[in-house]
Amino acid sequence: MEHPNLAIIHKFYEAYGKHDMNEIAKVFTSDAQWFFPGNHPFAGIHKGVEGIVKFFDAMSLLNMEGEPLVMGINDKYLVEAQHTWRTESGITDFDGFWCVVWAFEDGKIKWGRHFSPDERYVDSFFNKITP
Known part of the structure; x- marks a missing residue:
């Protein structure tokens, strides 16, 4: 049987695939955030459903x-x-590893965070492909 938190992530990806903002909003808390490491244009804290979707769209x-x-x-x-x-x-211009942590609160995604074992490599890649 699938864990309820994994089911929430699957609901997010299904709604994201349709770009259904109403359904996406149902799986995130109102103050949800997504953290992406580094020193490049994709890095930072992406706040709220719109900010998180904008980040996923760019990626x-x-x-x-x-x-x-x-x-x-x-x-x-x-x-x-x-x-x-x-x-x-x-x-192949990127080949790396990530650890992604999803946190849940009251049956919704509270935050997500990417971790990289090699932030210099990540910074180099994202700065190279971003004008």
């Missing part, structure tokens, strides 16, 4: 691919280690 334009490696879950958090890469014109 989706990058055509990143990924695979989950391992996941842990309890009633307050979901943690996932991921392998992520991007190949443009036959050249």
Whole structure:
């Protein structure tokens, strides 16, 4: 049986795939935030549903691919280690790992946070592809 917090994440991705802001808003707390590390244009704290969706929209334009490696879950958090890469014109220009933590409150996503084992590599990539 699927853990309720994993089901919430699946609802988010399903609603996000349709860009259904009403359904997306139902899975986040009113003060939700998303944290992305580094010193580049994508980095920072993305606040509220609109800010989080704007961040995910910008990331989706990058055509990143990924695979989950391992996941842990309890009633307050979901943690996932991921392998992520991007190949443009036959050249892999990003190949790295992330740890993503999702926090839940009252059956909704309260915040999310990416962690990178190599922030210099991440900064270099995002600064190189952003004008």
